[in-house]
Amino acid sequence: MGEAGLWVAAGDSGVGWWALGTVVSHERGDFSDEALCARVAAREEGAFDELVERYQARAYRLAWSLLRDAEDAKDLSQEAFLRVYQSAGRFRGDARFSTWFYRILVNLCLDHRRRRRWWQRTVAHDPDEEQAALVERQPARDPDPGQRASEEQTMTRLWAAVHRLSPQQRAAVVLSVQEQLSTAEIAAVLRCSEPTVRVHLHRAVQALRRKLGP
Amino acid sequence: MSDSGHHPATALVPYVKDELAPAERARVAAHVESCERCQVALADVRAVLGALASSPVPIEPHWGRYRAELRARLAEQARGPRWWQRPLPIALSAGLAVALLLFTFRPMPVEKPAANLTQIEETALGARLDMLKHYDVVSRLDMLDALDEIRQLDVVPVRDR
Numbered sequence: 001m002g003e004a005g006l007w008v009a010a011g012d013s014g015v016g017w018w019a020l021g022t023v024v025s026h027e028r029g030d031f032s033d034e035a036l037c038a039r040v041a042a043r044e045e046g047a048f049d050e051l052v053e054r055y056q057a058r059a060y061r062l063a064w065s066l067l068r069d070a071e072d073a074k075d076l077s078q079e080a081f082l083r084v085y086q087s088a089g090r091f092r093g094d095a096r097f098s099t100w101f102y103r104i105l106v107n108l109c110l111d112h113r114r115r116r117r118w119w120q121r122t123v124a125h126d127p128d129e130e131q132a133a134l135v136e137r138q139p140a141r142d143p144d145p146g147q148r149a150s151e152e153q154t155m156t157r158l159w160a161a162v163h164r165l166s167p168q169q170r171a172a173v174v175l176s177v178q179e180q181l182s183t184a185e186i187a188a189v190l191r192c193s194e195p196t197v198r199v200h201l202h203r204a205v206q207a208l209r210r211k212l213g214p
Numbered sequence: 215m216s217d218s219g220h221h222p223a224t225a226l227v228p229y230v231k232d233e234l235a236p237a238e239r240a241r242v243a244a245h246v247e248s249c250e251r252c253q254v255a256l257a258d259v260r261a262v263l264g265a266l267a268s269s270p271v272p273i274e275p276h277w278g279r280y281r282a283e284l285r286a287r288l289a290e291q292a293r294g295p296r297w298w299q300r301p302l303p304i305a306l307s308a309g310l311a312v313a314l315l316l317f318t319f320r321p322m323p324v325e326k327p328a329a330n331l332t333q334i335e336e337t338a339l340g341a342r343l344d345m346l347k348h349y350d351v352v353s354r355l356d357m358l359d360a361l362d363e364i365r366q367l368d369v370v371p372v373r374d375r
Binding site for chain 1: 271
């Protein structure tokens with residue numbers, strides 16, 4: 001750790017800041033996400049780039065999982081980084097940076113989907129089909145080609161069903177299964193209670209179970 | 215207990231993910247052990263989460279290009295809105311557009327109809343001015359109008375002539 005510091009709440013101003021200690025070095029990877037965010041708030045050169053490099057793949061994948069559109073995923077994940085840059089000074093550090101960042105990104109994606117829904121209804125656009133060619137599959141565990149194909153079909157069908165869940169249910173499933181967030185963390189991202197997240201996940205599992213077949 | 219009591223349906227996902235506090239975990243485990251319905255539900259949760267474990271992975275963009283685009287957007291944002299995106303030009307443009315619309319759809323002056331019949335007749339006669347080319351005929355017609363009076367010249371009292 002190259003930099004010692006402390007998050008300080010700024011009372012009614014609603015602004016947190018990083019009280020800088022002795023700066024020993026600024027080597028890449030020395031900082032926690034939260035410390036890096038504080039450096040972004042202080043407009044330290046290179047801090048934003050480092051934060052982006054840490055989160056770009058996760059951000060893009062999460063956005064893609066929620067939107068199933070490569071261009072939108074790129075656009076909205078970049079937009080989330082821009083929001084982080086703008087409001088890094090308002091990050092108080094009372095939650096993990098990843099939770100805060102996911103909240104920004106998920107909100108952007110859900111808002112985007114809400115705005116796009118009427119258009120999708122009008123033109124019956126199915127992004128799952130369109131994106132099928134762009135999707136790589138994780139290697140199956142079983143080397144048997146027949147079983148592998150069957151598993152891939154099941155996976156495709158299941159994730160297509162995930163795409164048709166309600167926005168909150170889908171976000172809960174993606175954050176839980178893909179990002180491995182706990183129920184408490186999902187609640188923090190979605191700004192709802194843990195019991196609500198449990199209900200979202202339960203209903204989502206019920207809906208997806210029907211797609212799996214007997 | 216078989217299929218009775220409170221079913222911890224919404225706790226099954228956290229149970230499978232091993233997120234429950236020890237007390238709740240023990241409670242759910244005890245219930246599931248004795249409840250056939252929850253055993254089926256638990257198997258469903260495991261099947262779905264297992265199937266979702268392998269997820270589609272999008273082809274990632276070129277990260278260098280991604281960051282370059284992001285830097286460009288950041289620079290654009292730092293410059294602030296373009297001059298035509300600022301409030302004053304937008305307000306001026308909107309005002310000009312409204313003025314154009316008002317001018318285009320302004321009420322046109324309408325010719326009012328003549329106030330009395332005489333004016334209508336004069337207007338209609340004016341449209342037939344070519345009759346003046348045949349004035350001699352018209353004057354004869356005027357004499358025909360006075361034919362009755364001419365016929366009665368002998369009976370009209372002298373003093374009235």
